[in-house]
Amino acid sequence: MKPDGPANRIAGLVLAAGAGHRYGGPKAPVFLGQALRVLRDGGCDPLIAILGAGARQTRAVVDLEGVQVIDNPFWAEGMASSLRLGMTTAARLPGISAVCVHLVDMPGVSAAAVARLLAHAHVGCLTRAYYDGEPGHPVVLGRNHWAEVAATARGDQGARAYLRRRAAHVTVIECGDVAAGYDIDER
Template sequence: MGVPTSAEAPAARVAGLVLAAGAGRRYGGPKAPVFLGQALRTLRDGNCDPIIAVLGAGARQARAAVDLAGVQVVDNPGWAEGMASSLRRGITAAARIPEVSAVCVHLVDMPGVSATAVARLLAQAHAGCLIRAHYDGEPGHPVVLGRDHWAEIVATVRGDQGARAYLRRHAAHVTGVECGDVAAGYDIDER
């Protein structure tokens, strides 16, 4: 799965990428039907364009429960492999849109993330960026991954860790952006 790179541009167009394919075992069922609408609004209101949602477990229920007009939906039949499979599929979809310089990766089960936090991250986005939201100094989500990193991310991510190991390997190049004053970085694991 080759992913093209692009030169930095003065104004980055950032795709919003919601990872919403998991089974939600600790939650008691797929989270997408419950939280996807809010996650999509957060990215849209934070100025992401286009919006991509990766669905897997609970995809049928999510499609029935959420207005997906204007959202590029990517099905992940390999969702059980973990978050990395959804990240690969979402980045590959974004790579087909030449004018997109970066993706803002948002997890479906983080309702405390605000559009203001997303916009704060996007203000620093470009094709070579690695940006991570911080909450009271602790790294969290969303993360913004510049196009120049996509090929390596797609080639190396595995399991349920997403881009965590990639960001750790490139820690010197990751920009932390404090968002604790405008958002909360918790995830929902139980009903």
């Protein structure tokens, strides 16, 4: 099922709330604009950005026109709180069948990789980008999984445990030929 009908819209969700301790400060002011463009150009609509540390600075330097920006007061608890908040936000929007979850600090991800994932998106999907055989982001979570993902997400693990438990149901999409799946902290 393709994300082209009003009942099968795929929300692009950028998790951008962290303090960026290893980076030396919040990453959202530097990388959020690019992450949003990648999701938009890859076919996501609407776009949701979860902010926390550095939210004021991010709003001052990033064009957030047309983006639903949500402040996460619990950002220090880890990525899971932002993921839950993003899925809750998407659940309130009409026609959203899945969320494409992208991390703000992965500048090597391309719109082509996002589009590949969205080609497999539907309410029951669990779809994950792989780079040269290694799991990465983005991850597309179909609406049917949101409640259980939210219930099992902890700390900085996000949906990792859920995806591991449901590994037989995860559609793996190799994206290493069109993108790079590194985290900025790995460079």
